[in-house]
Amino acid sequence: MSLYLSDPLMPQIKQVSIQSMDHLGLVAALLKKYKIAQRIDLMLPIKLDKRTKSTYGQRICALILNGLGFTNATLYMTPDFFKDKPIEALIAPGLCADDMNEDALGRCLDKLNQHGTTRLFSQLAFEIIQEHGLLSTSHHLDSTSLALFGEYNGDWKHAPIPKQGYSKDHRPDLKQVVVNLITNGPAGLPIYYESYDGNAADKTIFHDSIAYMRNFIEELNNSEDMLWVADSALYNTNKLQNANVNWLTRVPATLNIVKQNSAKSDDAFEWCELDNGYRYAKINDEDKDSPNENWVLYSSEQGKARQLKTLEKKIDNAHQALTRALKKVSGTLYACEHDARQALKNTAKKAKYHQVVEREIEAQWGYEKRGRPKPEDKKLKGYRVIADIVENAEAIAQAKHPLGRFVLATNKTSLTPAQMLKEYKQQSQVENGFRFMKDKSFQSNRIYLQNPQRIDALLMVMSLSLLVYNLGQYELRARLTKEDETLPNQLGHPTQSPTLRWVFQMLRGISYVDLGTQGIGVANISEREEKIIRLFGKEALDIYQLS
Template identity: 35%
Template sequence: MVLNGLGFVQQALYLTPQFFKARPTERLIGEGIRPEHLNDDTLGRALDSLYDYGVTELFRDLAAHGAAQLGLASRFAHLDATSFLAHGEYNSERETEDGVVQIRKGYSRDHRPDLNQVVLNLMVEHKAGLPMLMEPLSGNASDQGSFPELIDQHIDHLQNAHGFDYVVADSSLYSASHVEDLDRNGVKFITRVPLAISEAEEVVQETDPAALEPLTEGYEAREHISEYGGVRQRWLVVHSEAAEARAKESAANRRDREHKEEKREFRELLAREFSCREDAKKALSAFEEDLTASTLAEGRVLRAICFTMDEEGTPVETGEESYLLQGKLVPSEARKAELVKRKSFFILATNELDEERLSGRELLKGYKGQSKVERGFRFMKDPWFVASSLFLESEERIEALLMVMTLCLMVYAALQHRIRQGLQAGERSYPDQKGKPTQRPTARWIFQSFEGIHVLHVGSQHLVLNMEEHHRTVVSILGPGYERLYVSHPT
């Protein structure tokens, strides 16, 4: 299944035998293994066995072995979640046995809330993006609830196996109760603070850009000590030049939408008549206080004299008075600046108070490593991969397939890291898609460039055809186990 998944052939699992018709199964998998043996019944039983063992526990142990083989020891472990669409009839409306996920509707990262899904929690290490832990969850599971539980269950094993110092996650991890639980359990965290928290919003608004210190290229920051959740922690208030550039247009658009709505409300106010000047003044003041995206200019109260027509058609004062409002609204530059500032800043929180152990620069670097887990999700959800959506006969097999898909990601990340590391250490290169040398080829491109290599059996010999120098470079980097497969010799 891993070989099939990394073939990027966009084939369903039941077509696995067809995929292996063009592959030397005995050479790749084992003596006596033929393509027809790898049928959907065989694969289904394998998935059942994986589930029975426990997919999270099995993957956790495999990942620890893989990281040890690669010599990976990273300071940061990145945690995130995604969802996979699931087609077919499942247990979405009934209670299930303990531990079995429910395929049901929930928050959809694929913008398909109408479809059932299953959620995958994934933790990867920082250097190679190697997955360390996976956990299938029901389709309606939330990040806020599942992240702390996952950390609590596996943190000791993960830290012993991988030796990381900090768990990194997005703002889903950050709440008063979660922060308190993590700190009490001795877990060091790095996470983004939601600006919906009043303290965070105040800190951003009070930050003077002139008082910021350079952090890395394109970023400036200052530190703030917070006691949120009853936990003393460092907040790194970060200004991003790139985010500010993006924010200027979006902030202007949002300000203009708000201004348009306030102008509509102002027209309604101008159409009203008031019986006394004081009521008119109060209405104008109350409206001005509520303005967000507009500024009132030339606002004033006008006295209106009422007339009627006599029998001869001559206007005659009635003696009654009414009061009207006059003025105009202009777009607020202050509101635009406020929105730009809000979108230009973000806050990172950590309960690591020792700046020598974790500087502001390292804190930002650790958080930006979240892109590695996001790349892992893009890999797993690629329609050319094992499955862009899931369709199996049981929830248990879906859990097991998610484990196999994560195992594919682990093999992919491990190979890519080892190849890039070997190219750089030996000052060698590999031709990219345009034929230009690179020391950072993607594993996918390397897999594709190996597609034309075949084994030709001639009597008692077999010949490996179409091997070029760059192929040999990669095989030599990966070591003797690979070299044996790609060398011609007597059968």
């Protein structure tokens, strides 16, 4: 419903309250559809008192609404976020922004940590993924580091300790914590979350995660179909052979078997073609760590093209550096020809993709006296070396051989090379999840919390936001496909696979209007916005007051 200043109702209304709804009604609809608050309240029951009228589930929903609001505000600034939002319509009747104050949210985060963030998250996520039939037989593991600003002093019991470690954010100067996720199913839903100290190693935490999930989900203990997929950090011969699970991993490029196969020319293999520019060649049994595993060498044309650009840049940088070094050598006078050649030789040793070819060694003469020196005063001042730089064709050819190549290994020998590649490429789901969590809108690196345990709890809420987001995006795309409908993408072209974030942006400007005694309405819903809201079902229709 749209209101204008000329509306005849306006003189009769003493006070009009207009609040921003935008896309938050869709987020609230998803939270209600998947019963996020109810599920959490069953696990974290609370006795309401004078301090607050909200449950733990409602407070976590408030944090998720803030996070998926993409407002570039830190998650724990929730009270400010709700000052101009219709919190009663979004969460529950009777609530106001002050009910989500810092004290209430802090106690909620403390409760999450006490209960166990990993246990709560896995239980909630697994319930939802089972109810909606989205559980698949493949689990994808990965970790990332979140760089943090601040000192973070305090009691670190039951909490990740911010430390300096291998920084995937390329900020080795900052402390960090490590977050480990496991995703599952066609929607790429996270079903496992855990945070670790900033110096935790993937080679350890990946196997710990697998052990935890197998114990947590009873059905997995005797399942022969489940497959655990991860990058090369999972590869540990002893741990993999003793894990008693099916696994698929990329083999570390540092292993001799990978180096040797990557360094060979294309003619050394019998390649089999796959789709999308991939091909593969099987690795001989005698080269493997175990004969009961499938090891396959893959080559990607797209990967090779990307890596070739990087190599060409390296070669160009190396040429520039060598030119500078050679200029310094050529500008130096040496006492004898041997010293000049030795200096040139030392410079040439550092050249990886080029060769330094001596052109000549030139004797330099000059006068030591000032004024008008006599010919007999001319002295030999030293020797200068002159050389040229040429490309090392053989070295460059050797550097090109490994481009676009990688080795995958699995103990599930029933998988074909094509299936192995398809499963491994699904790792992009968890990687996309980390990009979502690191979005600047979350301000995840500016977690200034006095209580260290709350960092862990807040990171779990971010993972829960990812779960809700991926659920919403997957079901929206599925409904568009089922109903043969489309939405415009950023360029205005019809698509059945829009990102949920773009859909959220299309709902900007929708307002929640309280007309006092005249009732409540939602303004600025166009035909396009109404179509989007209807795609999200009854919960969204109720929140936006559409019949």
